[in-house]
Amino acid sequence: MKKSKVIPLRIPENLDELAALSAREQHTDKATALRQWMHQGAAHYVLGLVAEGRVSIGRAAELLDLTVYDLYHLAETHGIELGASDEQRQQSRALAAKLAQEGQ
């Protein structure tokens, strides 16, 4: 678990009401409900960064305090495709073709 710190946060009243509702339904408190939402939002944001090639999967896992396995699961859950760019894929395919010929 990462270290935590207290941040004063101003939120709209409607979100506060929703957090209260979520807390009741989840049998938890409002602060926990808000933290869960923040985690979910952060995960979605970081997955976007990984998909765009702005951070690596390993770094994303570290930032979210998760494993790489969790990241793949989250990406599938959010319907976000992760992987090499088109240009990178073409470079890999060219090398693969070369390796295949060398082995024949």
Next chain:
Amino acid sequence: MLDADGIIKLYRAGMLDLVIRTFSCAVPQTVYDEVVTKGKAYFHQDAEVIETILTGTVTIIPVYRHEHQESRLGTGELGILSILPREQNTIVVSDDRRFLAMLATQGTPFLTPADLPVVLAQRGIVTKGEAKEALDRLRPMIRLAAYWDALQDLELGGRHHEKE
């Protein structure tokens, strides 16, 4: 050399064992920790099976320090970057866009996991059918375009790139 992404995807494709037996593979300690040690600590069953596959078959390379200070990479990828200058003629297996961009700027050759079943099929180590099954297992973890490219290469048997 395999990063966490490469190891996990090849494992899910059912090809990790075969790739390790076919090619001389190495894994930095930082990548091993990311996939096996942390994976087991978080109760991922895949981590235990991967540990069994890697043990005694793959060279685990110690990483003494990270020479690269790159905040957008994790410790596993940084470990690979630290080792690469000492390892000649190394190909890195990864499908991580950020990491591949870094490797490309350094001129380090790389393969994505989806290309390995194709290579193994074209070398006659697995059948086309087995390679196709591996790609089908890999499909949920890779981009759709990567899946179709690999299937096309599998059918064409490398002729696609000979024409280019």
